[in-house]
Structure formats: structure tokens, C-alpha cells
Amino acid sequence: MSEFEDAKAPWNYFVNDSGYSNVLRDRLRDHVEMDSAIALGTYLNERVRGDISMVDFGGGPGHYYPAIKRLYSSGTIDYLSVDIDHANIRFGTEYFADDPHARFAVGSILDPASFLLDRDGVVSANTLPHVPAIAPLLRAIAAAPSVNFFLFRMLIGNECVEIRKHLKADQFNKLFEDNYQHNNIYSLAYLAATLGTGWELEVMPDRVDRERLAQHNVPMQQQDAFYGNRVSRAVGDMTFKGDIYMPWKFVFGRRTGS
Numbered sequence: 574m575s576e577f578e579d580a581k582a583p584w585n586y587f588v589n590d591s592g593y594s595n596v597l598r599d600r601l602r603d604h605v606e607m608d609s610a611i612a613l614g615t616y617l618n619e620r621v622r623g624d625i626s627m628v629d630f631g632g633g634p635g636h637y638y639p640a641i642k643r644l645y646s647s648g649t650i651d652y653l654s655v656d657i658d659h660a661n662i663r664f665g666t667e668y669f670a671d672d673p674h675a676r677f678a679v680g681s682i683l684d685p686a687s688f689l690l691d692r693d694g695v696v697s698a699n700t701l702p703h704v705p706a707i708a709p710l711l712r713a714i715a716a717a718p719s720v721n722f723f724l725f726r727m728l729i730g731n732e733c734v735e736i737r738k739h740l741k742a743d744q745f746n747k748l749f750e751d752n753y754q755h756n757n758i759y760s761l762a763y764l765a766a767t768l769g770t771g772w773e774l775e776v777m778p779d780r781v782d783r784e785r786l787a788q789h790n791v792p793m794q795q796q797d798a799f800y801g802n803r804v805s806r807a808v809g810d811m812t813f814k815g816d817i818y819m820p821w822k823f824v825f826g827r828r829t830g831s
């Protein structure tokens with residue numbers, strides 16, 4: 574599927590959610606380091622050595638790049654954010670205009686191959702549950718000789734589950750056909766089977782400041798209480814979004830070649 578088709582697809586609520594694009598832009602401008610950005614930078618630093626050229630799928634305006642750069646100590650970072658939302662890419666391009674090691678491109682996770690050509694690592698945080706399939710990304714990674722690792726924050730469980738969350742409080746036409754958000758869960762066995770041989774996988778726990786999560790909200794909730802169903806909330810040790818339990822984990826993959 575081309576980027577143009579994905580831009581109009583029923584699961585792609587992102588391009589119509591300018592409030593959310595602005596939230597990501599403000600996190601960048603306000604130097605907010607999200608818990609998941611800190612965890613991603615920390616896990617990366619513990620597992621990878623040397624200079625890295627990475628692509629961040631669903632990287633928005635590059636608000637993870639400063640945290641990754643700060644936390645990665647064994648080499649330099651060359652960063653490329655690929656995002657389906659033009660507004661995110663515009664914000665990032667403007668903000669990092671003076672940084673030759675930060676680049677931005679409109680594109681889709683469903684058509685990833687061209688963004689992997691010169692990259693040795695792939696990261697993606699909080700995005701893979703929301704696209705209809707991750708097989709195109711996993712297969713493209715396996716087929717890209719330059720890529721030797723990936724690090725994802727995604728929903729990992731004991732089974733594969735496709736979830737569609739309806740995004741309207743009181744309009745139900747085309748229920749689960751339009752205006753929905755995926756929150757898909759995958760098993761490690763699925764990742765291993767789709768990548769094929771030659772990969773070593775490691776699952777690491779999510780790292781969340783429970784107090785920070787308890788305070789978490791976005792401005793859109795003030796006008797639209799139903800929007801709160803899209804925003805993470807803590808329930809004891811677990812994270813929920815509306816009615817859905819979100820088993821967030823980090824997965825690190827390293828190419829072993831055998």
C-alpha cells in the first residue's frame with residue numbers, strides 16, 4: 574500500500590488529529606523527555622556500540638531524538654524520523670533545520686523498505702500497535718542488509734490480538750469500518766516467525782514513572798472527555814487506555830546472521 578493510500582485509510586486517525594500533532598510539537602519545544610524516550614535511550618545504550626544511523630518509524634517531529642542523543646554514550650547518532658503525518662514532519666524539519674544529523678520524511682510503516690537502505694538500526698515507540706500490520710516492517714528489516722538491530726516499544730502478550738477502538742462517543746455509523754484506532758498485541762513467537770532465522774530477540778519490561786503516568790493527560794480531554802479513552806492511565810501496576818489493557822514492553826532484536 575502506498576503512503577498516499579495509507580494517508581486516507583480508516584485506521585489512520587493521526588492525519589486528522591491536529592491537536593495530537595501539536596502535543597508532540599510542544600513536547601519537542603518544551604524539551605519534555607517522555608518516560609518511553611528515556612527507556613528507549615537507556616536500553617539502546619546498554620545494547621548497541623559505536624556510531625548509529627537510525628530510522629524512527631512514527632517518530633513524529635523528532636521529540637525522542639534529544640533524549641536518545643543525551644543517553645547514547647558510545648558513538649554518534651544520525652536520526653531519521655518517518656511519519657505519516659505531514660504536520661509532524663514539518664515541525665521536525667523546521668526545529669532541527671541546523672542539525673545535519675536529523676532528517677524527516679513523510680512515509681508509512683507499511684511501506685518501509687526505502688527508508689532502511691542506509692540505516693543500521695530501526696526504532697519505533699508507541700506506534701506499532703496502531704498500524705494494521707507489522708509484517709511489512711519486520712520482513713523489510715530482515716531483507717535490509719544494513720540493518721543489524723531494532724528496538725520497539727509495543728504491546729507484547731502471549732497471543733496475537735487485533736483490537737479496534739471506536740473513536741466516536743455517539744456516532745456509530747460504520748462501526749469498526751471507519752474512525753477506529755488499532756491497539757494490536759503481538760506474541761514474541763509471531764515476531765520470531767515473521768523475521769525468520771538469523772535474529773536474536775529480547776523482551777524488556779516497560780519503564781514508567783507511575784506518578785507521572787497518574788498525572789498524564791492531553792489538552793484535547795478538556796474539550797472532549799471521550800478523548801480520554803485514547804490516553805494512557807495507570808491502574809495499579811498496569812496501563813490502560815479506556816477499556817483496553819495495554820501490555821507495553823520493549824523488544825530488542827539483534828541480527829546474528831545464523
Ligand SMILES: C[S@@+](CC[C@H](N)C(=O)[O-])C[C@H]1O[C@@H](n2cnc3c(N)ncnc32)[C@H](O)[C@@H]1O
Nearest residue numbers: 587631632633656657658680681682698699700
Ligand atoms: C502514538 S504516536 C507516537 C509518537 C512517538 N513515537 C511517541 O512515542 O511519542 C504515533 C505516531 O506514529 C505516526 N504514524 C501512525 N501511523 C503511521 C504509519 N503507518 N507510518 C508512519 N507513521 C505513522 C503518527 O502520525 C504519530 O506521530
